[in-house]
Amino acid sequence: MNYLLELDNVFKEYSNLIAVNQISFKVPPSCIFGLLGPNGAGKTSLIRIITGITRPDRGVVKFNVNSNNNSSLIGYMPEERGLYKKMNVGEQLVYLCRLKGLSRDQAHQSVQKWLDKFEIQSWWNKKVEELSKGMSQKVQFIATVAHNPKLIILDEPFSGLDPINTNLIKDVIHELKNSGASILFSTHRMEQVEEMCEEIVLINKGKNVLSGPVKEIRQSHRENLFKIETQNPIDIQENPEIQIIEQHENFITVRLREGQSSNEILNYLIMMGNPILAFNEVLPTFNDIFIKTVNSESHE
Amino acid sequence: MNKLGIVISKEYLTRVKNKKFIITTLLTPLGFLVFFIVIFLLMSNESDKQYSVYISDQSNTNINMPDDSKRFKFIKSTESLDSLKSKCKKGDADAILVLPNFRGPEVKNYTAYYHSDKTLDIEMEAKLSKYLETSLRQYKMQILSLDKDQIEKVDTKISIDPEPISDTSSNRTEYTSKIATLLGGAMGYIIVFIIFLYGAGVMRSVTEEKINRIVEVVISSVSSTELMLGKIIGVGLVGLTQILIWMVLIPVVYMIGISIVGINQNDLQNISANIPADQLSKAEEIQFVIQEMMNLNWYKILTVFIIYFLGGYFIYAAMFAAIGAAIGDDINDSQSLTMFVSIPILLGMYAMFSCIREPDSGLAFFGSIFPLWSPIVMPAMIPFDVPWWHLGLSIIILFAFAYFVIFIAGRIFRTGILMYGKKATAKELFKWMFSKQ
Known part of the structure; x- marks a missing residue:
């Protein structure tokens, strides 16, 4: 080029x-x-x-x-x-x-x-x-x-x-x-x-x-985070299948475990019967990347 | 047009088109005119009131009364001092001049007394002492039986005419050195004035651009040397323009002034016609001075003046530009740094004075060669016939030094102009001279 x-x-x-x-x-x-x-x-x-x-x-x-x-x-x-x-x-x-x-x-x-x-x-x-x-x-x-x-x-x-x-x-x-x-x-x-x-x-x-x-x-800075929006309030407890990062009434943010695929999480949630409205990957904002990179460089 | 040309034309045109420039350029000669008229009116304005001065003559010299004038009326009186004083108090008189006993021709100092509640002004004092001096002189001559003609024969008017020994020097008269002194001093002064006025203009222009921050945009387009030179040349051309306009306007305004206050050519001729026969030499003298001025080598003088004006302006304007770039965000910072410029200029002026007094002294020679001083000293020396080798040496050193100063100033300029915040110290300036870009 x-x-x-x-x-x-x-x-x-x-x-x-x-x-x-x-x-x-x-x-x-x-x-x-x-x-x-x-x-x-x-x-x-x-x-x-x-x-x-x-x-x-x-x-x-x-x-x-x-x-x-x-x-x-x-x-x-x-x-x-x-x-x-x-x-x-x-x-x-x-x-x-x-x-x-x-x-x-x-x-x-x-x-x-x-x-x-x-x-x-x-x-x-x-x-x-x-x-x-x-x-x-x-x-x-x-x-x-x-x-x-x-x-x-x-x-x-x-x-x-x-x-x-x-x-x-x-x-x-x-x-x-x-x-x-x-x-x-x-x-x-x-x-x-x-x-x-x-x-x-x-x-x-x-x-x-x-x-x-x-x-x-x-x-490349993705952290395998997914955000799920459901119709009804989510009632879910910490369990080995799923790692919850953030939980609100109708939203939750989860992180995939090593070797876990997004479909496995989705299947698990579907099985719970609560209608799912949205399922998105959360990519890090540039703000986060900026702060993280600069801080890690500064601490070196 | 190359970039230097574009910067020069911008610096020149924005200034020349500025209202402030137009107003100061036109108003300065008008200011002279007003000044001239006011001075003329003040001097020609005699107050309407006539002072009556009583003269109580106890000198026993049978002195004559002075002539009355518009302002003063003199009355000889034999009344006592007290009664004259009471006259003054009543307002019938303004002053009393008491002439005490004049003991005889051997008296060298004589004091007369002026009684008045009003101040003894300069004009009155001059008139009275002149009157007494002439009267008493006549009295002494009479007593000593001296003839007026004899006295005049005793006086000899002396003049010393300098003559060259070698053939190369031009012949001079006693007036040459007087004219040379005046002319030289005036040229030195003009150069100092121009350097300060327009050099400071360059500094202001640099500082404004730096404080504005536009300089960052500009020097991504032109080199810092081009920018600095463009400013120096542009502002210098503005100065030349202003001086040329004044050279035309001031004589015009002067003529207008003369016609307004009502002096015409005939009056001037009458004045010279009225010069008494025994003072005719004065008129001859004036003619002689004019003749002598015409004999000066004006081509050489003006060429030298312009060469040193250019050299001096470039040296000092470059120094001003570097200072402008070195100061911080506050334009008032410039004061302490401008002493780097003002001190050499002031010392140069002292050197100029001493060289006018003694053009052959060592200091005069040094001052005319030393490039920080030579722009001030050499124009002052040139009416005194400076040898060509001396002039050439001085000019070569002047321009070599100007080149050096522009080079150094350029280095300070390009670093300083991008530094924001506090002003630079002398140590930092020195470091910048040798820093890389």
Whole structure:
């Protein structure tokens, strides 16, 4: 497979700490890729290396795109947002696009297109200091994508957005993905990772501690838990056949024993005569996986 | 356009299009105009009231009365001091000048007494002492039977004309060094003023971007060196624009001012026509000064001025940019770090003063070579004929050093601009100079 971005053993050390320790991963084209990690894990250092703001001490960052200018391939929205407060929205978007290598006309057209898309054409002559936080967030998003980057790096893109604008940005992210761009998505909101990301890499203390496709990771962290919903209140006692993890009136969560299949449990419950409404496997949430992985790494 | 060009044009255009820039650029000459008019009005405004000054002459010199003017009226009186004082109290008089006995021509110091409840203002004091000085001089001449012509023959006006020994130096007159001193000092001052004004502008621009956090987006697109140079050049061009506008506007406004307050060319000519015959040399002197100024090598002076302006601006603006990048989230942090810039500039100004006084001294030579000072010292020295080798050496060192400072400042800049939180210490700045990217 031809990957868009490949990191190979990237290492970066500052005077008193190792910020990025031998990290390798590959981002495929047209993919929403999660870059996860607790605070201070080295995400920002890694992003700065990918964007070319700093250079790694060792290792390779490779873009598999024919371009003589890597900076034009990347759109970067840092977590700490920033725009020129005294400058017009339109002028500053054009300026930022031109720094990414677009001509003045191209930049003008693209910015116009994006302002139309978000239905904020009237903001062209507004100064950023006149905008609300959510409004400037949209401008910041346009500044990240208006030069048609191949790799879009978004650090906590939804912070400060209301649910309507969150959905709007989510839709746009999916559109960008469908048009061929890859999105490197850094966040602490694990429900968003489950919802949006196809692949992730989880780093802790500068090291890669977990990576791969989201579905596979959840599968591999399965704990053989099943949740059963019944019509009538369940009256069941602990017995050798069944290991109960959690019990409510109409719900129970059970764990399969070694060698036990889900059908055996289901049969046992059917035999009890209480009509079964639902039988689902409980996969661990990304929140659980995150906490478990980070904690076990930290205790090592 | 390459990225450096884009940064320069953005830095330049956002500033030049800013209302604040337009207002200060236009208002500064207008401020001069208002200042000029106010000063003129203050000086030409004589109060309507005429002061009556009684002169009680007990000097026995048969002194003449001073001439009356719009402001002062002088009345000779033989009344006693007490009765004159009561006149003052009643409001019939404003002041009494008592001239005590003048013992004779051998007297060197003489004190007259001015009785009044009102302050003795400078104009009045000057007028009275001038009047007494001339009157008593005449009296002494009379007593000593001295002829006015003889006295004038005794005085000799001295001038010392410097002449070069070697053929290469240009001929100078006594005025050359006076003009050189004034011109040199003025150029040194202008360079210091520009460095502080626009250098601080570069620092503010860097700090704003850092505090805004937009810098993180920008330096993922351009290198930190391009960003820093773009700012320095962009702000420098704004400075040049402002100076050029002022160079045109200030003379225009000055002419307008002259026409508003009502001095016309004829008046000026009348003033010079009214110069008394014995002071004609003054007019000649002015002409001579003008002649002398025309004789200066202006091409050389202005070229040198611009070269040192550029060198000095680059050195100090780069230092300001590094400081702007090194300070934390609070723009007020800059104060302690800016002393790295202000101290060399202030020392440079002292060096400039001493070099104007003594252009051949060792300190002057050192100051004109040492690149932190030479942008201030050399323009001040140039009207005093600096040899070409000296000038060349100084310029080479200046630009080599400017390159070095930009390099070092760039290293501090690229590390500092991404550091958030507290401001950097001098030790950290030093470490950043040698840190890897």
